[in-house]
Amino acid sequence: MQIAVTSQNRRTITEHAGKCRKFWIYDIESGAVAGRRLVELDLGQSFHASHHAFPAPLAGIGVLITGSMGAGLHQRLRSQGILPLITTEEDPDRAVAAFLENRLETLPMHHDHHCHSHDHAH
DSSP states (O other): OEEEEEOTTSSSOOSOTTTOOEEEEEEEETTEEEEEEEEEOOGGGSHHHHTTSOOGGGTTEEEEEESOOOHHHHHHHHHTTOEEEEESOOOHHHHHHHHHTTOOOEEOOOOSSOOOOOOOOO
16 A cells, blocks of 8 residues: 655645645555655646546555645545545654554545535526
């Protein structure tokens, strides 16, 4: 299994998963971290820019840990069988270790946009 962590600055878990282009990819074997590497997406490969296509460099992930994401990306990841997790933890290594120990504190998915009625008759 692989876990991706958004880290635009390469040091901390960053927000805006949809626009993020730098991810730490953790390789997990037998419930432990077997290695990690930095993956940098091209501008057109970010979740926001790629719309419904899935960025090829992230194809093997089963979990995405981030500081924030929109409802559309959250739903898109779940439909791909990927567990999206939003956390206030800032250290990527600590977040992955906590996830593997089933103790990562996560935040619920908040809808960033107000729900509007789709009835356009005035």
